[in-house]
Amino acid sequence: ITEKYGTIYIEGKNFTVEFDRVHGYLSGYNLNGERLIRKGLGLNFWRAPVDNDKNAAEIWEKAMLKSMTNMVEKVTVREREQMVSISVSQIYAPITLDWKVIVNAEYSVMADGLVTVKYSGVPTGVQLPESFPRIGMRFELDKACEQAVWYGRGPLPNYCDRKTGYKIDTYASTVTDMEYRYMRPQESSNRADVRYFTITNKKGKGLKFISYFNDPLNFSAYHYTTDGLDRATHINNIPYED
16 A cells, blocks of 8 residues: 555555545556546536426525535545455535535455445435435546446336336447437436446456445446536537547
8 A cells, every 4th residue: 555645556466446535535446557447536416417307406406416515534544464445434515505415435445456335324404405316426437448238227228217117137338329319418328227337448358346235226327427418408519528
C-alpha cells in the first residue's frame, strides 16, 4: 500500500487498485498495464428522468437529488494477510436542505485482484424525498469497452416496473446497441435482475461485476454521462464522450 496526493494505491501481482481518500470511493483499476476503470464517480442517487417520471421528477428536483454533496468523515485502511480492507464513513446531502444520507462503505481488495464492495445507508432529516430515482455507483471506463454480457433480464431494456415479460438468461450486446434512442433523450439502457455482467473490449479484457448477498442488481452502460443525457433536448444533442 502506498499513498500519494490523497490517493491510496493497493498493488498486487498484476493489478493496482486506486482509492480516493478525499472523496471516499474507488477511483481506478489497472490490470496488466491497462487502465480499466479510468475514473470513479462514487455513490449516485440520480438518473435522467423518462416521460413517465413527470410527477416524480418534480419531487426529485425539489429534494435536490441531482446535486448531492459528499462529505467524508473517516477512512480506515487495514492490511491483512492476502487482503486489504478500507472502511469509509461519509454523508451525502443536498447543499441547502435539511436532510442527508448517512453512509458506511466497506471495500475488500483480495490478492487476486477481486474487489468486494458493500454499501449501507440511512436517510435522515425532516424533508426526506418520497422516492429516489436510483441508488448505485458510477464508473468511467475506456471507450473501447464496447462489449457487454449479462445474466439477467433481456435482451431489451427493462425496469423494476416492467420486467416480467423479459426472460432471465445470458445475453450479449454492444454498449451502443443497449440504449433505445428516443427523440427526446431519456434513460433507456437499464437491465434488471442481473446476477453478473461484464464490460470488455474486443480482446475480451475488461471488468466483471457480480451481485452478492442474493440481491440482483440493475446496470446500464452509455457512451455519455447521465448529466449529459439529462441536459440534452434532442437526440442529436447527446454529448458522446470517450
